[in-house]
Amino acid sequence: MTDIPVFDGHNDLLSCLWEDGDFSARGFFEGREGHIDLARARAGGLAGGFFAVWPPYDAKTAPDPKARERVFPPADVDVARRATLEQAAILARMSRDWPDAIRICTTTSDIRAARADGAIAAILHIEGCEGISADLTELYLYHAAGLRSLGPVWSRSNVFGHGVPFLHGTSPDTGPGLTEAGQRLVRECDRLGILCDLSHLNEQGFWDVARISARPLVATHSAAHAICPSTRNLTDRQLDAMAERGGLVGLNFGTGFLRPDGVKNPDTGLDVLIRHLDHLIGRLGEDGVALGSDFDGTTVPAALAGADRLPALIEAMRKADFGERLIRRIAWDNWEHLLERVIG
Incomplete structure (x- = not known):
């Protein structure tokens, strides 16, 4: 158990429950395989975060996981609408x-109230908007239901x-x-007042958002391209643009996005996360870095194989001499302050 609460920029719990047919979320409350359930969240200090809705891909048309170029075909729109x-x-x-x-929290006041009451503060996030029509009809319905963050595309x-x-x-500059x-x-x-997440956009999409949006530039679950x-991941040029706009990056725990060799290997030390945090802080400043685990959506280091293991990362930051004030910023405060500027 840690005395420092964590607000996490991304998890895929909802899509896992959906794929398991667990529409009542019984597994979350009674225990489940994977990274997050209520008991483990409480044990690890996971007190808030972005809960992602993700339209799945068709396993029959998915690329070979071992292929160098993993290009996913467009999603079936009808399936995506139902899944969303x-x-x-x-x-x-x-x-x-x-x-x-x-x-579900729609304001930072809601987040603070949930934390004070001991409830997990959940931001509803859509990762890949195949469930929203080009005329944006569904956007208004989801906003009314609590949506406060979305990524226009998945990969x-x-x-x-x-x-x-x-x-x-290779570069994230992969197309239009x-x-x-x-x-x-x-x-x-x-x-x-909906956060636009840059995490799965290619580089041209990133610059389009930077040109169009007046809001801070935010990637809820990414890492540093200079290291992996x-x-x-985000290049230094992208990170510098985010810093100019008072933006934020939530560090992804996925080993394939952390390790310089890009290998998805749970036998990965926490030192590589510290390297990414150091690099991101150097580019974004101490107010621009947070956590974005990608729990239940990727291969994470064994030392972080569940929300109950979050204190291990807190301790790794202490050993790296981050200092308590900076650790609290990364773990919770920076997300709260960023959301206050975007959703109110």
Whole structure:
């Protein structure tokens, strides 16, 4: 147990519950395989975070995981709409039926109240907007249901833009950026107070958002391209642009985005996370770095194989002489302050 609470920039719990057919989220409350359940969250100090809705890909058309160029085909829109609705409904039911354990938050005042009450403060996030039409009809419905963060694309193309494929040893500049519909989506997110996540956008999409949006530039779960040259990571030029806008990066725990060799290997030490944090702090400043685990969505170091292991990362930061004030910023305060500027 840690005395420092953690606000996490990304987890895929909802899509895992959905894929398991656990629409009541029984596994979250009673225990489940994977990285997050209620007991482990409480044990590790996970007191808030972004809960992602993610439309799945068709396993029959997915690229070979061992292929160097992992390019995912577009999602089936009908499946994506159903998955988006049903996964968002899982979180809505959790928040309605167990508000003492977890609750959807739409403002930073809600986040502070949930933390004071001992409930997990959940931000509803959509990762890949295949479940939203080009005319944005569904966006307003999800906003009314609590949506306060979205990534226009996952690592595939859709009506809004082009996501980066999972490549190693190359630039995130992998193709065209936002479509006209994507540009409208970003503008409407600005107007509604919805965070626009840069994590899966390619570089051209990143610069499109930087040009269109007046909000801070945010990547909820990414890492430093200078250390691990994955297309999913951010170059120093991108990080510098984010710093100029008072932006923030939540550090992804995925070993394939951390290790210089890009290998998904749980036998990876926490020192590589410290290297990324040091680099990000050097580019973004102490206010621009937070955590974005990608729990339940990727291969993480064995030392962080569950939300209950978060104190190990806190201790690793202490051993690296980060200092208590900086650790608290990275673990919680920076997300809270960023969200206050975006969602209110």
